[in-house]
């Protein structure tokens with residue numbers, strides 16, 4: 001798969017190491033790190049290394065990548081101690097509350113009372 005990087009994108013800078021992050025996973029195509037403003041005891045972000053602006057910008061050629069992001073979620077949730085469940089959220093577009101325009105999967109879990117929504 002061709003890798004894209006956007007020099008103005010904060011998550012591309014995390015991928016390249018230009019800005020630090022608390023990384024908990026890295027492979028050829030994905031990295032995962034802790035959200036800087038956690039909304040749950042376990043709050044991870046799983047992102048592709050290649051720059052894709054958001055879920056609305058994915059196409060059929062991204063299906064395998066999206067599948068890997070999704071199957072990584074339960075593995076990392078478990079490893080990080082979210083043993084009794086978690087949520088996966090992909091904020092998409094302005095009305096979806098997306099703030100960072102580099103595709104990312106929120107994985108939120110761990111003991112309540114962090115419950116929201």
Ligand code: 5GP
Pocket residue numbers: 010021022033034035036037038045090091097098099100101
């Ligand atoms: P969204 O775009 O889905 O609304 O949320 C972006 C998420 O990225 C937020 O939860 C925010 O706390 C997190 N975030 C933004 N900038 C950084 C950063 O520089 N480092 C880390 N680790 N998380 C970030």
Ligand code: ZN
Pocket residue numbers: 005006009010011012013050051052101102
């Ligand atoms: Zn990016």
